[in-house]
Amino acid sequence: SSELTQDPAVSVALGQTVRITCQGDSLRSYYASWYQQKPGQAPVLVIYGKNNRPSGIPDRFSGSSSGNTASLTITGAQAEDEADYYCNSRDSSGNHPRVFGGGTKLTVL
């Protein structure tokens, strides 16, 4: 399959924990990476591999994976975390083209 499925929108109360999920057959074989995108800006990498954060990304962001589902968890969501979040992985077929999920808009209440 060449699809990654994300919930279109998720909301979380300020300071609470939220999980954003990404489903797809290819996630049984490959890790996802996660990107945060704020309006008018380029996406920014927040999680890659099993659970790795680039320098500068707060430790409230974490990643996990089980079966065909990858998850991005924000523990203690902050107002500045309100953004669109995209997962990305490799497709299982052919030359393993990269595939993005449709994105999840996170609202912090």
Next chain:
Amino acid sequence: QVQLQQWGAGLLKPSETLSLTCAVYGGSFSGYYWSWIRQPPGKGLEWIGEINHSGSTNYNPSLKSRVTISVDTSKNQFSLKLSSVTAADTAVYYCARERIVVVPAAIGKVPVSWFDPWGQGTLVTVSS
């Protein structure tokens, strides 16, 4: 700190060829893949394709017939050409560096890849 700076024509007519270039500053050009990714207005991200420093390419099957990605290692630049554009190709186009590493898995090893950093994006509008 690696930075990607991109440029190209922002307004095209249907059937013309989109052409964008991305320059890499402050880091090694070899050892990575270099990708193009686009985002139609109000929509999600779509991976277009990638190239490495030796010119090996990989394209999105849905765009493969119209896409050419090339590299100029002497300038640390890579370029995107998309032919026969239509209004559906209107989007913000991003260049990005892709890092690929191989890590142990439950059975054997598995490649792990991610895009970082990204260029600033270029809005390309296709309109008659």
